[in-house]
Amino acid sequence: xxxxxxxxxxxxxxxxxxxxxxxxxxxxxxxxxxxxxxxxxxxxxxxxxxxxxxxxxxxxxxxxxxxxxxxxxxxxxxxxxxxxxxxxxxxxxxxxxxxxxxxxxxxxxxxxxxxxxxxxxxxxxxx
Numbered sequence: 276x277x278x279x280x281x282x283x284x285x286x287x288x289x290x291x292x293x294x295x296x297x298x299x300x301x302x303x304x305x306x307x308x309x310x311x312x313x314x315x316x317x318x319x320x321x322x323x324x325x326x327x328x329x330x331x332x333x334x335x336x337x338x339x340x341x342x343x344x345x346x347x348x349x350x351x352x353x354x355x356x357x358x359x360x361x362x363x364x365x366x367x368x369x370x371x372x373x374x375x376x377x378x379x380x381x382x383x384x385x386x387x388x389x390x391x392x393x394x395x396x397x398x399x400x401x402x
Contacts, residue, residue: 276357277377278350282384286392287347294345299399306393309342310386316342317379323362324371332371333362346392348385354378 288302295301320335336359343351358374361367 276350276354277381281348281350282381282388285395286388288392290345290347299396303393303396303400305345306389306396309346310389313339313342313382317375317382320358321375321379324375327368329362329365329368333359336362346385346389351378351381351385 291302291305295305316335316339320332320339323329323331323335336355340352340355340359343349343355354374355378358371358378361371361374
């Protein structure tokens with residue numbers, strides 16, 4: 276599940292670096308897009324869980340999953356994968372609300388990490 280130790284260290288943005296050719300501008304855009312899109316995806320997932328619409332919950336978790344890898348939080352990607360599998364396989368459904376709350380609370384921490392990473396990247400842009 277979520278690795279709380281990673282909450283206190285800078286994000287590993289090596290995937291974004293590689294994807295962008297180390298373009299700070301591109302990486303800032305990706306961080307901004309992540310911060311805009313993720314709350315919308317999580318709202319959809321929350322609604323699907325509340326409605327007990329397991330196919331929709333599985334699709335939502337699947338859609339969110341790779342975005343965490345982009346920003347260096349493979350642990351969160353794995354968390355979403357577990358949620359996707361539970362919803363898809365109709366297994367451990369009683370765990371999904373708590374798993375959702377865990378990832379939803381985690382987003383606050385991740386947003387702070389993203390803000391710090393973005394600030395460092397913006398320093399590179401202004402140099």
